[in-house]
Amino acid sequence: MNERFTARVSDPKVAHDMRVLADFVSIWCDGNHADQPRTAARTDAAVLGTYGRKRHVLCAECAAHLAYAEKRRAYCGQDPKPFCAHCDTQCYTASELEWQRGMMRYSGPRSWRHGHAIDGIRHLLEARKYRRRADAKEETP
Numbered sequence: 001m002n003e004r005f006t007a008r009v010s011d012p013k014v015a016h017d018m019r020v021l022a023d024f025v026s027i028w029c030d031g032n033h034a035d036q037p038r039t040a041a042r043t044d045a046a047v048l049g050t051y052g053r054k055r056h057v058l059c060a061e062c063a064a065h066l067a068y069a070e071k072r073r074a075y076c077g078q079d080p081k082p083f084c085a086h087c088d089t090q091c092y093t094a095s096e097l098e099w100q101r102g103m104m105r106y107s108g109p110r111s112w113r114h115g116h117a118i119d120g121i122r123h124l125l126e127a128r129k130y131r132r133r134a135d136a137k138e139e140t141p
C-alpha cells in the first residue's frame with residue numbers, strides 16, 4: 001500500500017464510494033458464492049479502516065475484484081466522478097469492467113434492502129441522464 005492510496009482514502013467521497021462498492025460486492029458474493037470458502041476481506045481499504053468495524057466476508061475471487069476496484073477508485077482523477085459505467089475514461093481492464101457490470105446488475109436492485117436506497121436512486125437518475133445524452137448524440141447528424 002502506498003502513501004497516495006492512503007491519502008486518497010481520507011477523502012470522504014472516495015471512502016463513501018468504496019463503502020458502497022464493498023457492500024455491493026458483499027451482496028453479490030453472498031448471493032452467488034455462499035458455497036465457497038470465505039473470510040473477512042483484508043483489502044487495502046479494509047486495513048486502513050475505511051469500512052469501520054464492518055466486515056465484508058468474501059471469497060478469494062471477489063476480494064481480489066474489490067481490491068482492484070478500490071485502487072481504481074482511489075486513483076480516479078475525475079471530479080466530479082461519474083459512475084464508472086458511464087465514464088469516458090475507462091480505467092478498468094475489459095474483464096474487470098465486465099465483471100463489475102454483472103455484479104452491479106445483480107447487487108444494484110438488491111442494495112435497497114441493505115441501506116443503499118439513496119445510492120440506488122442516484123445511480124438510477126444518473127443512468128437515465130447518460131442514456132438521454134447518448135440518445136441525443138445519436139440524433140445529431
Ligand SMILES: [Zn+2]
Pocket residue numbers: 028029030032033036058059060061062063
Ligand atoms: Zn465471491
